[in-house]
Amino acid sequence: MADDALLERFRAALPAMLADIEALVTCESPSVDHTALAASADAVTRIGIRLLGVAPERIVLDGCPHLRWRFGDGPARVLLLGHHDTVWPLGTLATHPFDVTDGVLRGPGCVDMVAGLVLGLYAVAALTDRSGVTILVTGDEELGSPSSRTLVEAEAAGCAGALVLEAAADGGALKTERKGVSRYRVEVTGLAAHAGLEPERGVNATVELAHQVLAVNALGDPDRGTTVTPTLVAAGTSTNTVPDAGGFAVDVRARNAAEQHRVDAAMRALTPVLPGARLTVTGGPNRPPLAAGASTELFAIAEVLAARLGLPPLRGAAVGGGSDGNFTAGVGTPTLDGLGAVGGGAHADHEHVLVAELPGRAALVAALTEHLRGRGGERPGDGDRPTPTEPPAGSGLRRA
Template sequence: MPEPLETMVAEILRLVRCESPSDDLAAVARSADAVAELGTARLGAAPERIVIDGRTHLRWRFPGEPRILVLGHHDTVWPVGSLAELPARADAETVAGPGSFDMKAGLVIAFHALGRLTDLAGITVLVTGDEEPGSSTSRALIEDEARASVAALVLEAAGPGGALKVARKGVSRYEVAVLGRASHAGLDPEQGVNATLELAHQVQAVALLGDHDAGTTVTPTRTSSGTTTNTVPAQASFSVDVRALTAAEQERVHAGMLALRPRIAGARVAVDGGVNRSPLAADSSAELFRRAQTVAARLALPPLAGSSVGGASDGNFTAGVGTPTLDGLGAVGGGAHAADEHVLIAELEPRVRLLAGLIEDLRATPPARSAAQNPTASAPITVPSP
């Protein structure tokens, strides 16, 4: 294995071995230290360390114009201790381990690509520590940097076969609370208002908001109900995950969530939530994708494919404020969030070359910004009983 590849593999393994589950603030802080050390070595400067509500983000900002945002995250979905069962490891073809594909290898690719540029004028590198649960503390940072940039390049993992991610569904999230009235399930059940039964009505109503033909999924997920086995439950709740290709579909589902009404006399329903990420529409990435294809051809790299995916990323935020955005520029591999998570070693060097070449192309001829989107705001809604 050539020395540059050996170095990249070693750096990926180092980051993977520094576990960083999003909700473990101390672990994320340790991971930020490891990322900062690698980045400093490659970029020749230490990052700004930004801690918001205990969550650690890193930012390198090099003066100059045009501004180009290189975006990634270092948190993962894997709890501390996962390495005991799924150790970080490498063979002749792959690097594997929790968080390797999503997306610690992407950070190594970014640092190596930027390290090959003659200078870093105009580059901002933002590495956040809370992407997996929805970027609640980093969203403002991401959007502010995106507004100041002519392009956002997202180092999330590539699609199948190395495809760049040219469109992503938007995400909305809701919590539905059902309030009833407790009573003894054996002595006087008729005196109660059964929150579990009301929850069943609401789950079915919510599921019907999906639209397969429009590509909109509305999925009731986690549920909770009741206190003891012999009590008519007074409280119940469930979570809802919404994925949509367009802002119009997000708004339609949002209106449907506001329209929920109790079916059982005496029950109450409260809905909290809204849009988490607006869609990354194909027109947000079209010019950057075309340029990436041109760069790949010039560098004698294989032709690039584009894919539309249901999962969201911080690229949804950058596109949402009108910044041209191209996603999936990170590692080629598979198994995100799964036991077989891995990165293909042979694809590391081509991705480094592609990113470096694309940045140079964007510096030479900056793209035009698009109009910013205005996603439905997240807000609590209380639906009264009839």
């Protein structure tokens, strides 16, 4: 099959893809609601069965449902990785309804990452031989993957590549580098006293927090791309009481493990400033960095395949946000991220997907998957065309 025929098939499938995206966007799936996640997993399962002809394995960890399709009896060669949870609470559809107007699709979770998940399923459905392909759809990525991290790492280990269906960076760029993520909680214990009668008898947790916030904020290093950001903070019980307790959260992003370790050591070395105050620091590194070297070869392959498909030249981007691609890179698996929808506004009111970009993204994912599945990750040469063949009946892809 010619590369342009592959792209045309996904263009013909676009109405079906949009219907499936709508089905998932309108099945709200906040990460913290296991009942909603169960319904979302059911919706993904229905779409997957129709496209792939087989039900996924449903893996429930700590009450959170994850889905896994494994094809073939041999070892996995390529992992397609996505998630079905979103950051939006139940009821968001009332103010952010699903909509497609003037080529722009909107709705909660559409770009992060419902559309990417759907185009990934369509990409695998286009492969006649899916042996060596694994699709993993997790349900707690937006929380930092507390139950699914081990599962993600196990599925990625030994693969020729992990293709992450997260949304593209600005302008459709693939995400070739992600910072590592660390999360901390700093808790202060002081001593309550009446703020008017005898404040000197108290140990003011708010003042201690102020000292610690400034100390933590100073740990960032812009020259190294390390950000250390105090975020949510709370202290005290009433306006006329010296606060006896408080705390704040800290978000850390670093390009390499050495910087993660430096900040971790500094966080654990924090000491109280006020006499009588006590300090507790919990947390630590959550996601390892996805270093640029983890994506170099896959990006080069993707560039060749995109050119053959007639797609615009690819660009790469380094981003601060983390994904499960950090975990796949962390176990040594070549990883290419940002292969999902082109759009913007993840986690924001203007979240959107550019509809016209969906067929090209699906074609690129299909070509990458077939190349990695059938050729073990070697770079395609002039005579090596990674071309998926006939899709299954009912996939929504028009046969040539």
